[in-house]
Amino acid sequence: MPRLLLHPAAKPLLFVLALLPFAWLVVGAFTDGLGANPAEYLLHATGDWTLRFLCLTLAITPLRVMAHLPALARFRRMLGLFVYFYVVLHLLSYSWFDKGFDVADITKDIAKRPFILVGFSAFVLLTPLAATSFNRAIRALGARRWQALHRLVYLIAGLGILHFFWMRAGKHNFAEVAVYGAIVSALLGWRLLQFLRKKRPLPMLVMRRQLSKQ
C-alpha cells in the first residue's frame, strides 16, 4: 500500500479521478442528462462535491496517522485545491443560473439571506488558503504562519455544514446534512482529542521534508 501511494502515477490518477464528477456534469449538461431542472442539479451537485472533497481533505491527516501511511500526505494539497475548484463551480452556478450574473442582485442576496452569507463567507475564507498552496507561498509566509492560516479550514468546514443545514432547513430535510455533519465532527473531533492528549501528529510540513528525502 505505501508503495502504491508513492507510485509516480498515483497523483495523476487522483487528479483524473477528482475531475470525473466535473466531466460527468459537463456531459450531462450537454446531453440533457441532468433531469427536469438542470440548473438546480448543477448547483446542488457542485455543492455536494465541495463538501465531499472537504471531507476527503480533512480525512488525510487522521488516516495517515492512524493507518501509519505517511505517504498519504502527498495528496492533501491536491484534494484541498479540488475543494476550491468545486466551490468556485458552485458559486459560478449560483451567480449564473440563479442570478444571471447580476452583481447588484447577488450582493443584495448575500446581505439579506444568512445561508447565502455563510456560504459566501466560507468561499471567501477558502480563497487565501487556495492562493497560498504552492511551495513558495509556504516559504514566504513561514511554516508557522502558513499553518496558522490554514487552520482556517476548520472554521470553513463548520460554515460549509451550517450553509448546507440552513439550506435544507427550509424543507426539514436533514438526513444528508447529518451524514456530512457527523463526518466533519469526527474528523475535527479526532484533532481535538490529539490536541488534548498532547500527542500531536507530525506537522505536514515536516512530513513533506521527510518524504522528499525518501
Added chain:
Amino acid sequence: LAGIPSNVPGAVTLEKLTSYKDITSYNNFYEFGTDKGDPAANAHTLKTTPWTVEVEGLVKKPAKYTLEDLLKLSPQEDRIYRLRCVEGWSMVIPWVGYSLSELIKKVEPLGSAKYVEFVTLADPKTMPFVGSRVLDWPYVEGLRMDEALHPLALLTFGLYGEVLPNQDGAPVRMVVPWKYGFKSAKSLVKIRFTDKQPATAWNKAAANEYGFYSNVNPNVDHPRWSQATERRIGEDGLFAKRRKTLMFNGYEAQVGQLYAGMDLKKYI
C-alpha cells in the same frame, strides 16, 4: 380520462405545456422521499384501488365516497394551469378534474363551516418515508371556505388525459393554482369541514416560512430565497433568464377579490 372544455374563467392558459416526462419525474411528494426523483422511483407501491374519500365535519350530508362515485360526481373538465412551487420553479400542466365546489354543494356545509381541511393518505406500508421526521404525518392542507368554493380550486383525477400517475397524487388530489404547490394536497383520503383554521403540515413545521394562505406573491420573499422570479421547467435552456413571478400566479383577475382588504405581507 377524457375531459370536456371548461367554461371557468382562467381555466386554460395558452402557454406551452411542460412535458409529461418532466411532470411525472420531478415531484415533491415527501411520503415517497425527499429527492425530486424519489416519488417517480418509489410511488409504484401505492395502491389506489379500492379507494375511498371520507367527507366529514360540519356538513349536513357527511359521506364516504368511493373513487368511482367521485369520478362520476360531476363532468370531468380539461384545465391547463400554471403550477408555481415555493422552491422557485414552475410548470404548465393539463389537469383533468372538476371544481371542488361541485362536491361541496353535494354535502351541504353548515353555516358554521369556515374552513376545509384536506388529509393525505399516510400509510407506512406503501409510503416509505411516512415515519421519517421531515413532517408531522399525515400531510394536512387547508383552504378558507370561499377559497375552496372558488371554481378554479380543482378536485383533480388526471393529467394529460390520463388518470393521475401515483407520483402526482393518485388517485385524487387538489390543485389550487394561485397558491404555492404544497397547498395542493395529494392522494386525498379525507375532506373535513371545520370552524377553525386547520393546522397544516408545512405551517406546523415552519410557520414563518409557510403561511396558511401561501398565495403566490412575488413581493413577499421566503426567508431563504426570493420569490420574485421562477424557473419554468423544461422550457428555458440552462442559460435562459428566470421569468418574473406573477401575483397570485397570474390568477389575480379571478381570485384577487378573495383577499380584498387583507395585508398579504402579514397573512402569508
